[in-house]
Amino acid sequence: MSKPFDMELFLAGVLTGSPATRKRHLRQAKIIQAEISERWQRQTPWAWQKKHVAWFLEHCLDRHSRMTRYYYFLTVRLLVLRLQKTWVFNLRARI
Template sequence: MSKPFDMELFLAGVLTGSHASRKRHLRQANLIQAEIAERWQRETPWAWQRKHLAWFLSHHLGSRSEATRYYYLLTVRLLVRRIEKPWVFNR
């Protein structure tokens, strides 16, 4: 039996800002992880490819407000920084 992935521990090195911002990033990162795991069975960010995050930003957030998409984009950028990939996502 394996332990569930700990997103808070994963992002600990790159997560900065106020308490509310850190909580928002963690909540959003957990949602991103759950959606990617459901769609592609990729449980951890180490197994993700750029297309997984691009899919989340375009399909899952397509009908959301501009502000919501922006905050999720900030979280995606944190995830990419943590997995040390050169991926770039624009608004």
């Protein structure tokens, strides 16, 4: 029996800002994780590839407002920073 992935612990080193901002990033990171896990069966961010995150940004946020997409993009930047990847996403194409 394995323990569920702890997103709060994963992002602890890169989360900054006010408590409300940290809470928003954590909530959005859990939503991203759930969507990628459901679609691609990748349970943890360590198993993600750039295409998984790009899929989330393109297909899961397509009906959301520009500001919502922007805030998710900021959360994705934190996830990429924590993963120590060099992934770059075109913000203009998604907003």
